[in-house]
Amino acid sequence: MPKKLILTVIDGLGPALLDRAVAAGRAPTLAHLQELGERSDACVSTFPSLTPVCLSSLITGRHPAGHRIPSMTWYHRGEGRFVEYGSSFLATLAEGTRQMVDDVLVNLNLLHLSPRATTVFEALEDEGLVTAAVNTYICRGRVRHPITREAARRIARRVGIVDAVYGPRRYFFGELFWSDDTGAPRNFGGSVDRHGGHVGRWLVTRDGFDFLFLYLYETDAAQHRGGDVMGAVEQADASLGLLVDAAGGWDQFLERYAVMVVADHSQSTVERAVDAHEPLEGLKLFRSSRHSDPAECDLAVAASNRVAMAYLLPGGRLTASEVGHRYARHPFSDVVMWQEGAWYAARREGGELRFRRGEGLEDARGNSWELAGDRDLLDPALYPNALERIEGAVSCATSGDVIVSARLGDEFADSGGQHHAGGGSHGSLRAEDSLVPLITAGFDAPTGLGAQPSITDLTPLALWHFSRTAEPARSIL
Numbered sequence: 001m002p003k004k005l006i007l008t009v010i011d012g013l014g015p016a017l018l019d020r021a022v023a024a025g026r027a028p029t030l031a032h033l034q035e036l037g038e039r040s041d042a043c044v045s046t047f048p049s050l051t052p053v054c055l056s057s058l059i060t061g062r063h064p065a066g067h068r069i070p071s072m073t074w075y076h077r078g079e080g081r082f083v084e085y086g087s088s089f090l091a092t093l094a095e096g097t098r099q100m101v102d103d104v105l106v107n108l109n110l111l112h113l114s115p116r117a118t119t120v121f122e123a124l125e126d127e128g129l130v131t132a133a134v135n136t137y138i139c140r141g142r143v144r145h146p147i148t149r150e151a152a153r154r155i156a157r158r159v160g161i162v163d164a165v166y167g168p169r170r171y172f173f174g175e176l177f178w179s180d181d182t183g184a185p186r187n188f189g190g191s192v193d194r195h196g197g198h199v200g201r202w203l204v205t206r207d208g209f210d211f212l213f214l215y216l217y218e219t220d221a222a223q224h225r226g227g228d229v230m231g232a233v234e235q236a237d238a239s240l241g242l243l244v245d246a247a248g249g250w251d252q253f254l255e256r257y258a259v260m261v262v263a264d265h266s267q268s269t270v271e272r273a274v275d276a277h278e279p280l281e282g283l284k285l286f287r288s289s290r291h292s293d294p295a296e297c298d299l300a301v302a303a304s305n306r307v308a309m310a311y312l313l314p315g316g317r318l319t320a321s322e323v324g325h326r327y328a329r330h331p332f333s334d335v336v337m338w339q340e341g342a343w344y345a346a347r348r349e350g351g352e353l354r355f356r357r358g359e360g361l362e363d364a365r366g367n368s369w370e371l372a373g374d375r376d377l378l379d380p381a382l383y384p385n386a387l388e389r390i391e392g393a394v395s396c397a398t399s400g401d402v403i404v405s406a407r408l409g410d411e412f413a414d415s416g417g418q419h420h421a422g423g424g425s426h427g428s429l430r431a432e433d434s435l436v437p438l439i440t441a442g443f444d445a446p447t448g449l450g451a452q453p454s455i456t457d458l459t460p461l462a463l464w465h466f467s468r469t470a471e472p473a474r475s476i477l
Contacts, residue, residue, distance in 0.1 A: 004207075069398075081095055087305075090414075090418055145164060226422055254442040262439070273410075286301075298312075
């Protein structure tokens with residue numbers, strides 16, 4: 001029987017930040033884990049490198065084209081409105097806070113996440129295994145979990161919002177959902193990561209899962225606001241350490257568990273907030289379903305963190321290429337992307353690259369591409385796994401027709417005008433937002449992740465670990 005498997009995701013933990021924390025003695029658990037196992041700093045996030053997109057990729061093994069979660073905020077063509085997963089409180093007011101709650105807790109998992117993409121929870125539960133998840137809101141599984149407190153359920157029904165979610169067999173999400181009473185300290189008004197670590201300790205003590213997805217988010221939040229980042233990393237490390245202690249120490253822990261620790265994305269410093277609408281002067285833009293009629297607008301623009309998407313509306317006057325060239329001329333744009341027929345186009349600093357699957361360049365992950373135009377436009381050291389990630393974003397059915405990755409140091413203000421200038425952010429195609437550390441330990445056989453793993457490889461790796469096929473599967477779109 002294969003070992004049980006733990007996947008820990010530390011939101012926003014970049015390789016350099018991990019190195020600083022280890023050197024300062026603030027991350028002893030992670031330091032020892034990487035000594036006992038293997039660490040790669042070449043692991044690449046998906047694109048856009050935003051948490052809802054990344055978590056969807058982690059639990060499905062697919063880029064946005066496969067799971068259909070395109071960004072933190074996006075325009076829903078079928079419903080003529082913006083979907084908002086929580087960029088900021090003011091951003092939620094565009095469509096309403098009640099709509100945002102339904103989008104995050106219900107629609108994201110049951111409607112927006114593609115039914116053709118099987119989650120790791122669904123796949124393993126279907127094989128008779130017990131899966132568990134702590135504090136991740138992207139959680140689609142086979143088991144219905146009502147809001148645990150009856151008083152909270154009554155309030156939810158009264159105001160007309162969701163009172164249940166579908167998730168793994170054992171699901172814990174703060175003060176809303178818990179499938180077992182663990183005695184963990186409250187996270188409301190306290191530390192979410194500390195709470196998560198105590199839930200994980202309870203599960204390990206009771207041998208309560210075959211697969212555990214432990215999500216620790218405070219490192220990302222601290223960087224966004226310029227807070228105590230090292231303290232957040234230390235808390236995430238301590239939370240993971242609780243699981244090791246609960247197993248009886250390192251030898252017993254790695255005898256019972258295979259472990260993967262990864263970040264969903266990294267972060268880069270934000271110096272300026274910019275307006276994604278600026279290049280579209282003279283066009284009629286959709287603002288919200290409350291204030292705009294999409295039939296009378298040219299474009300809808302969804303911006304969040306360091307990526308923006310422009311959606312062509314039926315009555316619009318421009319093509320994707322024309323919109324793309326408008327953005328490419330603006331100084332806040334780094335890489336601008338769109339699709340023309342079977343080709344993907346990327347513009348940067350006046351140059352243009354077109355590419356598609358075919359014979360030609362083989363990248364670090366073994367993909368083969370036919371190229372036209374400026375072959376050197378996207379230096380792999382600055383834009384890791386760029387072609388696969390652009391393809392996965394641009395060909396997503398729910399993505400914008402044009403996608404803009406911001407220049408280093410810039411961040412797009414969201415629809416509420418909020419931004420992280422003076423702090424950190426992510427979402428772009430750049431390495432600073434996209435390269436993450438990946439630590440693996442306790443596996444009985446080589447993981448086969450290769451020289452440049454992707455976060456989309458981890459669900460296939462988990463399925464291989466339990467199925468014991470000849471070799472791990474690779475991620476797909």
